Amino acid sequence: MATDLEHATSTIYSPLPDSDNGYHPPSSERRRPIALLSGIFLSMLLFSSLIALILNQHNQHDIDHVKSPLVKPVSRGVSHGVSEKSNSQLLSSDVEVYPWTNAMLSWQRTGFHFQPPKNWMNDPNGPLYHMGWYHLFYQYNRDAAVWGNITWGHAISTDLINWYHLPFAMVPDQWYDINGVWTGSATILPDGRIVMLYTGDTNEEVQVQNLAYPANLSDPLLLDWIKYSNNPVMVPPPGIGTKDFRDPTTAWLGPNGKWRVAIGSKVNKTGITLVYETTDFTSYALLDEVMHAVPGTGMWECVDFYPVSTTESNGLDTSVNGPSVKHVLKSSLDDDKNDYYALGTYDSISNKWTPDDPNLDVGIGLRVDYGKYYASKTFYDQNKQRRLLWGWIGETDSEAADILKGWASVQSIPREVVFDRKTGTNILQWPIKEVEKLRSKSWVYQKVLLEPGCLVSLDVGLATQLDIIATFDIETQTIEEADAGYNCTTSGGSFSRGAFGPFGLVVLADETRTEQTPVYFYITKGSDGVARTHFCADQTKSSTASDVTKLVYGSNVHVLEGETLSMRLLVDHSIVESFAQGGRTVITSRVYPTKAIYTSAKVFLFNNATGVSVTANVNVWNMDSARIDHFPLGQH
Amino acid sequence: MKFSFPLTILLLLLLLQQTLLSAMADIQLIKNTCKGTPSSSLCLKILLADPKSQNADLTGLALIGVDAVNNKGLEILEQIVALKKSRQELRPALDHCAEVYHAVVDADVPSSRDALRTGVAKFAEQGMADSAVEAQVCEGSFGEHGRTSPMTGSNNAMDDVANVVRAIIRKLL
Numbered sequence: 001m002a003t004d005l006e007h008a009t010s011t012i013y014s015p016l017p018d019s020d021n022g023y024h025p026p027s028s029e030r031r032r033p034i035a036l037l038s039g040i041f042l043s044m045l046l047f048s049s050l051i052a053l054i055l056n057q058h059n060q061h062d063i064d065h066v067k068s069p070l071v072k073p074v075s076r077g078v079s080h081g082v083s084e085k086s087n088s089q090l091l092s093s094d095v096e097v098y099p100w101t102n103a104m105l106s107w108q109r110t111g112f113h114f115q116p117p118k119n120w121m122n123d124p125n126g127p128l129y130h131m132g133w134y135h136l137f138y139q140y141n142r143d144a145a146v147w148g149n150i151t152w153g154h155a156i157s158t159d160l161i162n163w164y165h166l167p168f169a170m171v172p173d174q175w176y177d178i179n180g181v182w183t184g185s186a187t188i189l190p191d192g193r194i195v196m197l198y199t200g201d202t203n204e205e206v207q208v209q210n211l212a213y214p215a216n217l218s219d220p221l222l223l224d225w226i227k228y229s230n231n232p233v234m235v236p237p238p239g240i241g242t243k244d245f246r247d248p249t250t251a252w253l254g255p256n257g258k259w260r261v262a263i264g265s266k267v268n269k270t271g272i273t274l275v276y277e278t279t280d281f282t283s284y285a286l287l288d289e290v291m292h293a294v295p296g297t298g299m300w301e302c303v304d305f306y307p308v309s310t311t312e313s314n315g316l317d318t319s320v321n322g323p324s325v326k327h328v329l330k331s332s333l334d335d336d337k338n339d340y341y342a343l344g345t346y347d348s349i350s351n352k353w354t355p356d357d358p359n360l361d362v363g364i365g366l367r368v369d370y371g372k373y374y375a376s377k378t379f380y381d382q383n384k385q386r387r388l389l390w391g392w393i394g395e396t397d398s399e400a401a402d403i404l405k406g407w408a409s410v411q412s413i414p415r416e417v418v419f420d421r422k423t424g425t426n427i428l429q430w431p432i433k434e435v436e437k438l439r440s441k442s443w444v445y446q447k448v449l450l451e452p453g454c455l456v457s458l459d460v461g462l463a464t465q466l467d468i469i470a471t472f473d474i475e476t477q478t479i480e481e482a483d484a485g486y487n488c489t490t491s492g493g494s495f496s497r498g499a500f501g502p503f504g505l506v507v508l509a510d511e512t513r514t515e516q517t518p519v520y521f522y523i524t525k526g527s528d529g530v531a532r533t534h535f536c537a538d539q540t541k542s543s544t545a546s547d548v549t550k551l552v553y554g555s556n557v558h559v560l561e562g563e564t565l566s567m568r569l570l571v572d573h574s575i576v577e578s579f580a581q582g583g584r585t586v587i588t589s590r591v592y593p594t595k596a597i598y599t600s601a602k603v604f605l606f607n608n609a610t611g612v613s614v615t616a617n618v619n620v621w622n623m624d625s626a627r628i629d630h631f632p633l634g635q636h
Numbered sequence: 637m638k639f640s641f642p643l644t645i646l647l648l649l650l651l652l653q654q655t656l657l658s659a660m661a662d663i664q665l666i667k668n669t670c671k672g673t674p675s676s677s678l679c680l681k682i683l684l685a686d687p688k689s690q691n692a693d694l695t696g697l698a699l700i701g702v703d704a705v706n707n708k709g710l711e712i713l714e715q716i717v718a719l720k721k722s723r724q725e726l727r728p729a730l731d732h733c734a735e736v737y738h739a740v741v742d743a744d745v746p747s748s749r750d751a752l753r754t755g756v757a758k759f760a761e762q763g764m765a766d767s768a769v770e771a772q773v774c775e776g777s778f779g780e781h782g783r784t785s786p787m788t789g790s791n792n793a794m795d796d797v798a799n800v801v802r803a804i805i806r807k808l809l
Contacts, residue, residue, distance in 0.1 A: 096772075096774055099776075099780070141747075143743075144742070144743040144746075144747065145743070146759075146762065146763060146766070147747050147750075147751060147756075147759040147762070148743075148746055148747040148750045148751070148759075149746075149750070162698055176726060179750070179754050180750075180752065194690075201754045205753050205754050205755065207755075243742040243754070243755030334758075335759070363795060371801045398766070398769055399744070399762050399763070399765065399766035400736070400739070400766055400769040400770055401745060403739045403766070419777065484674065516644050543713065
């Protein structure tokens with residue numbers, strides 16, 4: 001057809017030479033079939049185009065005909081109706097905003113968790129230890145209590161508890177990070193140099209990786225940072241979306257002496273970990289094969305990759321590998337806003353990480369924390385030879401309240417991470433020992449017998465900043481089968497009574513328990529007679545305000561033969577961090593009571609089980625506030 | 637072969653059909669986007685009012701929505717200024733309304749725009765959800781001061797627009 005057309009145009013001006021000597025049918029006869037076909041085709045085209053036009057016009061008419069938007073009833077701000085959360089848990093679109101008072105809002109600020117004086121914070125970045133100071137950088141918006149204009153905030157501490165705020169480490173001032181100086185990690189080289197890799201969002205909204213380093217390595221405060229003159233050092237490779245390439249990890253040494261860095265991404269719905277190799281941190285080569293991939297998990301943000309010892313209780317430098325070492329691969333899943341991890345082995349020759357249990361692979365198995373917790377990142381603390389974990393704890397109240405109170409988000413108390421040698425299948429997270437220096441007055445309650453339906457008030461003085469350790473003894477042999485299908489998140493919380501649960505602590509409760517936050521164990525028994533223990537944090541009645549999240553968080557927790565049930569709670573105003581069995585299952589909750597605040601907050605022990613009595617031993621400490629202040633730079 | 641007149645017409649009509657089809661496809665994206673929003677008619681009105689919607693992808697449509705929230709917010713802020721002069725007795729509630737609508741225009745809108753452009757739609761959703769909340773807060777503040785609101789229409793309009801845009805953004809999640 002094409003060649004005919006070409007010939008057609010070339011013969012427009014030059015009539016065909018009458019050179020055919022062969023048979024010529026009458027010209028009208030010859031053209032008739034072609035003409036007929038073209039005619040039919042043409043009219044079909046015309047017809048279908050006409051139909052298309054008409055349909056289009058008809059649609060336009062539809063649009064014009066519809067009148068004004070739906071009439072809505074006027075809402076009253078004070079009455080409490082069905083609520084909607086402007087955080088990720090949605091209900092209806094009718095909003096009842098609680099009339100938060102200044103007293104209620106200012107109570108929400110924590111006493112000993114890291115948070116900047118005001119505005120929005122998210123991911124922890126580049127944690128490291130250098131010349132006597134622990135450094136924390138973090139995603140920060142200097143203009144508002146909502147996400148945006150992201151810069152790197154900076155704070156230092158000698159003990160990870162008391163902090164000094166420093167000036168911003170990096171601001172979005174280059175074309176390659178003008179739309180955001182996003183998350184990154186630090187690598188400390190053997191010669192002591194510090195290398196920071198971070199994601200920049202460019203002027204064209206492409207995610208790239210950039211290199212930065214301290215202006216003066218002998219400055220213990222690491223005040224000033226220099227961005228490498230030839231940034232970016234990594235750009236999205238072919239096949240990877242320009243908005244699917246972020247959060248570089250701490251580097252580790254490969255077998256050939258080259259450094260390796262991991263970056264999370266996705267291909268369609270498969271979450272992947274890309275790995276780059278470098279010798280100088282300025283030029284990188286993408287390894288052909290990904291380190292690992294898990295279908296259906298979506299985009300992997302904030303990938304973390306680190307070794308844990310299976311025999312010792314100390315942490316390991318990120319480059320360590322060997323026979324008594326397992327590697328944790330962790331990812332923050334963009335699709336469900338939770339942090340997941342899995343234990344496995346890393347073959348550094350092939351750069352492949354293999355999960356110990358493919359059924360509990362990254363993103364489909366264990367979560368780092370079963371509550372409000374995201375973008376977590378570990379670092380190796382060479383000062384005390386520990387692997388430490390930071391996690392971003394966002395708000396679960398409404399953004400309107402955040403804007404009112406002028407701030408949003410805190411960081412978790414740093415947790416020490418070790419391999420759980422007793423179970424072999426998970427890590428343990430435990431608040432760093434340094435937090436115990438805030439303990440002041442101690443209240444001990446021993447052998448408190450809690451019969452079914454029992455509630456015991458514990459006098460602990462001011463109950464808004466507490467460290468609580470509680471153990472529970474319970475006899476489970478007597479009953480055959482109970483609540484086999486129990487699940488914290490679908491249960492009715494502490495009001496759903498079963499034979500062996502719930503029982504535990506109630507914190508941030510007012511005297512009449514109109515508001516309360518129970519954290520409890522719930523034991524179930526399957527038809528096989530095997531007991532399972534669930535650990536839950538119940539926010540369903542945590543506040544009379546309706547514009548806050550009120551879910552029950554939690555999961556099951558391994559309890560080994562002969563182990564006592566134990567839980568530890570760090571209560572700090574609007575955050576409760578709950579640890580079961582030494583940190584085998586962890587739940588972080590944000591709570592926003594309106595009544596159970598200041599001196600009205602109380603602590604109770606409870607047993608809502610119907611079939612067993614529980615004996616509790618509790619030690620409660622009041623916690624002093626941390627000193628979190630601006631560094632007196634004038635004297636530096 | 638002689639110059640084929642029918643063939644040229646064929647070509648031209650093919651071109652015409654392609655253009656029509658592609659224009660229909662863009663309308664189709666807009667219609668599909670508006671399906672499942674709390675008010676598809678309002679959604680269509682917002683998107684079609686902006687000529688950029690003809691060539692926009694879903695993110696572009698969401699950005700047009702955020703612009704609509706911004707424009708509504710600015711319009712309401714002007715309305716509040718005028719009301720403060722004509723209805724002095726409503727001053728406390730109007731002051732509160734000005735505060736919350738500034739939150740919409742100065743915090744929620746820029747945050748949502750940034751988030752959409754940089755591909756982190758989850759933060760954009762929060763900004764639009766909050767804009768709807770702020771509208772409710774303004775409306776409620778009249779009742780709190782024992783007054784009837786003169787801004788019910790505007791607050792309802794902001795609530796509606798913000799909820800529609802939020803629904804558009806959720807399609808990006």
